[in-house]
Structure formats: C-alpha cells, structure tokens
Amino acid sequence: MSDHRALQAAMLGICLAVGTAAPAMAWKLTPEATTTERRLAAYSASRLQRAINSGAFWGVAVVGHPVHEDITRRALQCPADGAETPGCEFDIRYQVAGVRWNDDPAFKFLPGRGGYAGCTAGQTVRLVTQPMCWGQVFRHGESAAGRGVRMTGANSNLLVRSHFGDLQFLHAMAIADGEAPEQTRRNVLAWAEFAWRTAIGEPRFDSQRMVASLPIDGFAQRFRFNQGWRIQDLFALGDPSARRDDRLQRIALGSLLHVVQDSFAAGHTQRAVPVPGSTCAGRADWPAPGPIVEFHSYPHQDSRKHGRADQPDALAAHLLGAQPNVIDVVRTLAELWRARTAWDDARPYLECVFMLTPDARPASPGDDYRPGAFPDPALWRG
Template identity: 45%
Template structure:
C-alpha cells in the first residue's frame, strides 16, 4: 500500500506542474468523447493513477477555455454551467478542437518514448496516458530551457505546441526576439488550414504537408500524417466529416481565445473608432497587438495568473470587442459556411499589429525575477 501511495503521489506531482503553462485553463477530464478513450485505454492501475493526478490538476486548473467556448456558442448560465465540458453535447466536437491545441494526440514508434507510463504504438493524450503525457511534457520543458530546437524532427506535437516551433497554436512566439510579422504569418497559415478543413475542402485522407495551403508544409514536411491523423489519431469517435469540421474550427477558436490572454499577447485598448478594413459591413476592431509573448523566459506562475477565470472575467467586463464578441462573430461565419476568402479579412483584423509592435519577449509583467 505504501508503494501504491508513493506512486500515486508521484503521478500527482508530475501532472501538477503542467497547468501553469496552459493557456486559458482546461478541465483535464474533457468531454464524454475523450472520457470514452480513457476508459478503454487505461488499466485499473492507470485509472487509479489518473484519478489521483486529475485531483492534483483540479487544484490549479479551471475550465476557462470550456466556459469561453460555450459562451461563444450560446451559453448564458453561470460559470459552473458554462464551464462544464458536457454543458451541451452538440458543442462537444468544437470543444474537442479547442482542447486539441493543448493536448494534441501523439504516438511513439518502436524504440522511442522511453518515459514512465508510455507504451510503444499507443496514442497518448492527457486523459488516456497521464503519466506518459506528464513525463513527455516535463522532458520537453527541460530541453527547451537547454536550448534544444523542438520541431518535427525532435519532438512530438505536444512538446512542439507548448515549447517549440508550433507555439503559434497558442498565439505565442517560439522564441524571444522573434518578429511579430513571422508569428502572424504562422497564425494565418493555421487559420487558413483549419478554416478550409472545416469546410471539407481537403479529403481527410489528404497528407497535411501536401494540402494547398502555402506555408503549412513547413511544420509537417517530414511527416506523412493525413488530416485525419493530425486531428483524430486514436480517436474513432470524431472521424465523421461533420465532426472533423467542428474540431478544426475549435482549434482555430483556441488560437483566437489565447490571443486575448495577457500571458500570451499584449493588446492595446480597443479604439471604438477603429473598424475592420476590407469588410462589407461595419465590424469593430479588437485591440491591436503590441507584442506576441515568448514563454521560454516567463515565470510560469505569473503566466498562469492571467489564465484563470478571474482574468477572463475582468477581460470580459472590460473594453469591447472582447474575446466573446470576436468569437461570436467568427462563429457566425462558421455557421453559414463562409468561404476562406470571405472570412480572411476578419481574421486578419483580429490579429492586426499595432504601429509600434515589438519583437517577442517574456513581457515585463511575466518575466522571471
């Protein structure tokens, strides 16, 4: 029993450290779709470790992304209602897409993934192999601090999205001093890819690096993943075209939501006189971007302080348009299946750079002391 307790506490410790880096926080268990995978893939031993680990995450994690997304999609209840992953089952696939950016599934091939809790050939997610997930995450953080370049050749998607070349999935730069134009370009590439995927323009069997989106191959050139592999690896519950469309849209929503989190992006106060250019109707412009932050030299606690619900609530009641206004406008385009050419000007407006935009840094408020 002492050995069991010690191992359980170890799992708790491994997972507790992860929450501060996350963007607006997520509820670790996920929706009923993700919980199905957990119950099928875990042994009784892993379930016990996961149960203890999830309790640890609950102490520092909140369902902020779920609440933002549910409110964008129409929820008008209090935080407990709108923050529930299962608030509205028809939103489940969009929420799965929002969660994907923080928890993209990955799989180790034979001879790789020599971490506790990992299995060769198994698809790893936070709620299916939590010990493995935590060990991989921690290893990625260490390698990042040591200056290792984390890309398609050296790291799984989980590590790349949090510490490597794909931090644009959280509206962040991949390193200090990176030009804002470069970060913006990557965000727009991802926006086009996810939007056109949501419209069904690419077969799910299409190889990601070969789809007709300029710039997408930069991140998947050495991988033969299909669109389905990228978003639904090991998850047969989301592979219908309509479900995949919502999942892709959710991934884009995550980037937009994170761009309103202070630890990720510094925005100017919105100017009510500014309207989005190139639009056929008058649409207010959100605050222009002064800086995309970089995580490598941030204090994780300071970063996390602006990812909790209190920070979201303050932003929600502040200057408009806020994250909910922007998300709801974007959702209207999605609901009516607007083309990429039609929605692109609005996405460019969301990420408009300020005239005095700066290169990436930790941000004065979030830098380590």
C-alpha cells in the first residue's frame, strides 16, 4: 500500500473511531479549535501525525449538528429573529465557547488513567487537539458506566464525569437511575448559581478563586479531589486567551445556557406541556415553561435514540410547539445577564425553569430511550 493510501486509511480509521463515540453525546455542536489549540495540536507532531489529526478533526466536524450554537446565536444576538436592534451582541464567541464546554471540557490526561493510543500523560486534551485520545477516553467512560462504575473526581476526568458520572447535571440529567428528581434539581441549581455568579462578575467568583472553596452548597464535596482548581482551570485549561475575567464570565454564562437548552431535549428530560398564561414568580414578563416530569439518566439509554433527540429537526418541531420555548427562555436569561442581575433576583426564574411537577418521578433512561423501545420518541418537548 502506498504512503498516500496508508495515510488515507489512517485518517478514515480515526474519523470512524471518534465518530462512533459521537452519537452518545449527539454532537449538537460543531467542534472548533482556538488559535492556541491549533498550535498545541501541531506542536512537536510528525508530518504523518499532523495529517492524521487534521483528518480526524475534519471527520468529527462534519458529523456535528450545531444545535446548541444555533439556539445561542438566535437567543443572544437579537431579541427577535432577523431583527437588527441596537444593543444586539454580535461577538458572542466566548458564550459559544461556554456552550461547547459542557460537551468538550478540556482535561489533563493523568498517569495511571489508561494506556490509550494517542494519549500522553500530562497533556491537555480536547476533541480538536487530540481526537484519537479523546475518542478512546470517551468510549472507555461509556463502557465503564454501562458496567456500573461510578465516575467521580477520584477516578475520572471532566469529560467522562460530565457525560457518564457525577457531573451529568451539566446536561440536565440525573447522575444515575433512581436518583430523586429533587436531588437532580438541586445539582442543576447549584451549578446555575456558580455559573451565574461567575458570569455577572461577583468579586468572590473571579478567575483565581478555588472551585472547591466557593460558597455554594455541595461544591466542596463535588470538587474535593480537585482542591487546586481555580475557576480559570475549570473553564480555560490549555487556552490562555480565555483567562481574562470578562471572557470567563461569558464562558460561564454559556455553560449555564447549555444546561438550560439540554433540559428542553426529550432525551434529557420529560417536560409537561406549558400551562397557557402561567408565569414565573408572578412576573408577567416571565412565561413559565412546562415543568419537569422526569430527569433522565444516560448510561442505560440507547445512544442512537438519545442522539436523534438532539438533532436540528427535533429542535424545529419543538419551536413550532407551545411557548415559551427554549429560545424564549435563553433570551430571558440573556436579558437578566446583560442587566447584571444579582443571583438572588435571577434565582426565581431559574427555579421556575427547572420546576418539577407534583408527581415528578425518579430518574430512568426514559421509556422511549431504552434499547429496543419503539416507536421513536417525540424529540424536543416543553
């Protein structure tokens, strides 16, 4: 086989390897690399490895559907679709980076965490910089979770924890089957508080603050194995350009928006239909979305069905349904953020967005998302 054909085969193999991991997270984003990340990806790489990495990056990008990005741009850039209004924020690159973060948080590959091809101990890993390593770590995490292994800061990195472990609330999902809906909601709202207070620039939530010592219930326990992490290490590992406080604030907002957006995807939650005329906290300008009947949990879902619930056609069907829809909710949050609304004043709206029905159920994969379930579910809801 010629070198050219060998290279083509290697590129295809990596694309397929990473692509098999992607459906579980549905790749609702189109991965992009910052200038810093592209330089890191090329640093000290052989000519062949650079070509392989380039092929893998291309392969992953084309299988993606930028649903999260679409929602974020439509909600943040203008108050009404197609309107050109003074005050629209057209440069939202860091909010979009934050929306991507929940699906692809940078992590340092530590010694003793597996002998995967393409992984080098001590390197910072993201999909766009080390696709071979990223794909293998992701698939290993998915397999371990399916066997019942509990993923925490003691044994796992951020990528695995967010998709299969103790940080699944970053996707508005329960940590495990059977988790009480009140517990999942507490986890979601604790993250919302952290992200919001960081996003509005509260003095105790600047880039150098230690995550494990933040004054939020549950955070010290959640990050007790990550005692040295600062907020900038959480959101901007390997990317010095993102470490300015104003940029981290936008990334934090994007991370919160990701959680909110996922909560309207039927693979993540089951919502009731909104009650016409109902509002949040008595505010006429805060229409209430449908309350949550169940937070789903991922490890025992059919990954293909979960992925289909995050596709553009699912979002389009959702936007034709009852209001407020996901874009309406994100716009309200954007308005509150632009006004630098204090957490105590923004909290009632987020509590309403994640309101539970009186008969909310413990977490499960969701009847429509179990392997073999038929027919396919109605995708986005609420």
